[in-house]
Amino acid sequence: MQRLSGQDAYFLYRETPGALMHTLKVAVCEAPAPALGREQILKAIERHLHLLPPLRRRLVRVPFGFHHPVWIEDPDFDLAFHVRRLGVPAPGGPAELDEVVSEIASTALDRARPLWELWLLEGLAGGRIAYVLKLHHAVADGVATAGLISNSSTRDALADPRPPERPWAPEPVPSVARLLADAFRDHLRQLGRLPGLLRRSLRGVAAARRRARAAHAELPRMWAGPKLRFNRALRPRRIYASTVLPLDSVRRVKDAFGATVNDVVLALCAGALRRTLVAHGELPAEPISASVPVGADAASAPLRLAGNRVAYLLTALRTDLPSAAERLRAMREVTDEAKLQLELQGRGVMAEWMDYLPPLPYIAFRRIHARLRLADAYPPASNLVVSNVPGPREPLFWGGSRLLELYSVGPLSEGMGLNLTLWSYCDRLSVGALACREHFPELRELVDALHVELSELEAVAASDSAAASRA
Numbered sequence: 001m002q003r004l005s006g007q008d009a010y011f012l013y014r015e016t017p018g019a020l021m022h023t024l025k026v027a028v029c030e031a032p033a034p035a036l037g038r039e040q041i042l043k044a045i046e047r048h049l050h051l052l053p054p055l056r057r058r059l060v061r062v063p064f065g066f067h068h069p070v071w072i073e074d075p076d077f078d079l080a081f082h083v084r085r086l087g088v089p090a091p092g093g094p095a096e097l098d099e100v101v102s103e104i105a106s107t108a109l110d111r112a113r114p115l116w117e118l119w120l121l122e123g124l125a126g127g128r129i130a131y132v133l134k135l136h137h138a139v140a141d142g143v144a145t146a147g148l149i150s151n152s153s154t155r156d157a158l159a160d161p162r163p164p165e166r167p168w169a170p171e172p173v174p175s176v177a178r179l180l181a182d183a184f185r186d187h188l189r190q191l192g193r194l195p196g197l198l199r200r201s202l203r204g205v206a207a208a209r210r211r212a213r214a215a216h217a218e219l220p221r222m223w224a225g226p227k228l229r230f231n232r233a234l235r236p237r238r239i240y241a242s243t244v245l246p247l248d249s250v251r252r253v254k255d256a257f258g259a260t261v262n263d264v265v266l267a268l269c270a271g272a273l274r275r276t277l278v279a280h281g282e283l284p285a286e287p288i289s290a291s292v293p294v295g296a297d298a299a300s301a302p303l304r305l306a307g308n309r310v311a312y313l314l315t316a317l318r319t320d321l322p323s324a325a326e327r328l329r330a331m332r333e334v335t336d337e338a339k340l341q342l343e344l345q346g347r348g349v350m351a352e353w354m355d356y357l358p359p360l361p362y363i364a365f366r367r368i369h370a371r372l373r374l375a376d377a378y379p380p381a382s383n384l385v386v387s388n389v390p391g392p393r394e395p396l397f398w399g400g401s402r403l404l405e406l407y408s409v410g411p412l413s414e415g416m417g418l419n420l421t422l423w424s425y426c427d428r429l430s431v432g433a434l435a436c437r438e439h440f441p442e443l444r445e446l447v448d449a450l451h452v453e454l455s456e457l458e459a460v461a462a463s464d465s466a467a468a469s470r471a
Contacts, residue, residue, distance in 0.1 A: 001174055002057075002071045003186060004138065006354030007308040009068035011137035012059075013363045014413065016370035018234035020108050021137045021411045022115070025145060026101055026242065026432065029401040031127030036399060041120060042079055044399045049079070050164035051151035054139045054306040058114045063176050065360035067183035074114055075170040082116060088123040088130075095444075097121065097130060098240050104132055105238040105409075105434060115139050131398065137411055141308040142389040142421075143295050145408070148305055153396040153403065190355055197352050204345035211344055217337040220316045222381045226284035228277070230417035230440040231380040233373035239437040241447040242407050245422075245429040249458055256461030257325075259332050264457070265388045265429075266290065266335060267328035269420050270317035271453030273384075274327075276446045277319065287316040291382040291416065292335075296347040311347040313338040314382055324456045366414075375415035384418040385410060391423040391430075407432040 004012070015021040036044075049055060057071040089096050100121055109115045115136035122129055140148060154161070174182075212219070245268075253264050269290070277283040296311040297304065315335045318327045369375070387410055396403040406425040409432035412418070419434045431450060435443045 001060075001171060001182070003182070004059075004068045004071065005307060005351070006068060006357050007310065007351045008138045009359065010354050010357060011308070011411075012069070013357070013359060014366055015108070016234075016366060016414075017108075018236050018370055019366075019412065019414055020105070020236065020238075022105075022109055022134050023137055023140075023142075023145065023408065023410050024101065024105055024240070024432065024434075025131075025133040025135065025149065026097075026405075026407040027131045027133075027149075027398065027403055028097075028124070028405040029129050029131070029398060029403055032129065032399060032401045036120075036129075038083075038085060041399070042083060045083065045118065045152075046079060048152045048161050050168060051161055052148055052305070054144075054148075055082075055114055055116055056168065057139075059111060059138075060173060060179070062179045062183050062359075065358075065363070066180060067186060068355075068357075068359060070174070070179070070182075072171040072173065073169065075172060077114065077170065081113060082118060084117060084119045086119055086121055088121050090123070092124040092128075094242065097124060098242055098444075101132055101242075102238050102240040102437070104134060105240055106236055108236075109134065109136055128404070129401070137308065140306050141295075141310050142293065142387060142408065142410075143297065143309070144304045144306050146389060146391060147303050149396075149406075150392065151305065153392075153398050155394065155396065193352075194356075197349070200346060201349050201353070204349060207344040208341040211341055215337050215341075217333045219334060219338055219341065220287065220289040220314055220382070222289075222314060223379050225289045225379060225383060226286055227379050228284070228288070228383055229282065230435055231375070231383055231415050232417060232436075232439055233370065233375040234412055234414055234417055235436050235438050237437040238412075239435050239441060239443050240409065241433045241443045243431045243447045243450060244405060245431060245450060245454055247424055247427050247429045249454055250429055253328075253454070253457045253461050257328055257332070259328060261424075262292075262388050263328065263332045263335060265422050266292070266315065266317060266331050266386060267324065267457065268450050268453050269386050270319050270327050270331060271324050271456070272446050272449035273317060274319040275449040275452065276442060279445070280442065283319065286320060288319045288384070289382040290315055290317050290384055290386045292338075293385070293387050293410075294339075294342070294347065296351055309348065309351060311342060311350060313342045317383075317386075324453060325460045328457065369414060378415075380415035382416060384416055384420065385413075387419070387421040389421070389423050391425045393424075393426065395426060406430055409434045412436065 011021045058074040059069045117134040119132040296309045318330045321327045407430045408423045409421040
């Protein structure tokens with residue numbers, strides 16, 4: 001039995017019929033030879049289950065919401081329940097695949113079972129297949145999910161997973177008395193940590209404020225930016241769109257501007273948003289803000305396969321600037337300042353405070369907030385989420401088939417109905433985008449605009465390089 005951290009539980013508490021808190025991982029693979037049957041797929045997953053520990057755990061709530069829920073090794077675990085099979089309509093191209101993923105994203109996971117589903121999608125062009133992992137954010141963040149993908153794949157088509165160190169053992173559902181006693185004990189431990197956390201928090205806030213007064217770049221403020229069409233109360237139907245950018249092109253832009261890959265990613269998203277909003281006459285005069293998840297694990301932390309350890313920085317996407325080069329330079333300055341102030345506050349501090357989140361009052365608040373559609377009435381904390389996760393650098397195989405493309409996308413939050421998630425895989429930067437279908441049906445238009453923006457930045461980089469060589 002293992003208690004969820006406050007941040008893990010936070011993703012459970014935020015879930016409503018409109019705000020579905022699962023993430024998606026989409027893996028497109030070569031055509032398997034021979035074709036895989038259902039039993040073969042189940043056996044392939046079963047051989048890796050000991051390397052994927054969170055997939056056999058289910059939730060148990062603590063009575064009266066006295067503490068966060070716990071995970072137990074599910075005594076009724078049924079692998080066949082979690083594995084689904086579905087055909088992609090002809091001609092089986094990217095648009096048809098994205099539409100099927102949109103439908104998978106639009107339904108909630110069953111809380112009575114381990115919080116994941118794996119969908120095998122067949123009928124793709126060229127005989128390829130796709131796997132869609134639908135995983136609740138309470139189970140794992142991007143860093144942990146990358147570890148799960150690494151453990152479930154091989155570096156060779158014929159390689160076998162390493163054997164388990166010991167057999168898996170299910171756990172009985174704990175009694176009410178044990179749940180309450182363990183919750184009381186854990187509360188006492190948390191109270192003992194509270195004075196130290198409070199001191200560190202106050203020191204961090206004071207240091208960040210001193211830095212803000214001396215900083216040249218002004219950071220955006222929460223709930224103070226423009227309200228866009230997708231900054232509304234959520235509805236359950238989702239629209240998903242994907243594309244792939246050449247990672248070498250992104251790196252050339254990065255080197256030319258003296259920036260980071262993340263800076264370029266943010267600039268691409270800003271430019272694509274600007275183009276889309278201009279096309280529909282909806283561009284605000286002020287910059288758009290983006291919430292950017294960053295890992296809060298210590299540099300020396302071991303590989304993590306479960307849970308969340310995430311901090312968020314708020315940065316400006318300078319959609320108010322018409323020049324792609326100007327946007328990148330201005331955003332790099334703001335983002336660098338946001339990173340510095342986050343480090344001064346402490347990356348892990350907010351996650352630690354979430355341990356003290358009271359379950360029942362917070363759940364009631366989120367449900368009332370969603371039922372009354374209060375997100376329609378005030379500006380969003382930020383306009384969208386942009387996430388950039390480093391993925392595998394070498395080719396992977398799953399079930400003997402080579403992994404060709406790997407996409408990811410995170411959930412939407414009330415008032416922040418757009419998520420852009422970028423994962424690198426080998427020499428490609430895969431983009432997964434998610435929105436409410438009713439609020440932002442132009443999602444494909446936005447994703448396609450990323451290519452136009454990258455071409456413009458590449459042209460500027462090449463021009464600057466040519467000018468420098470002539471000088």
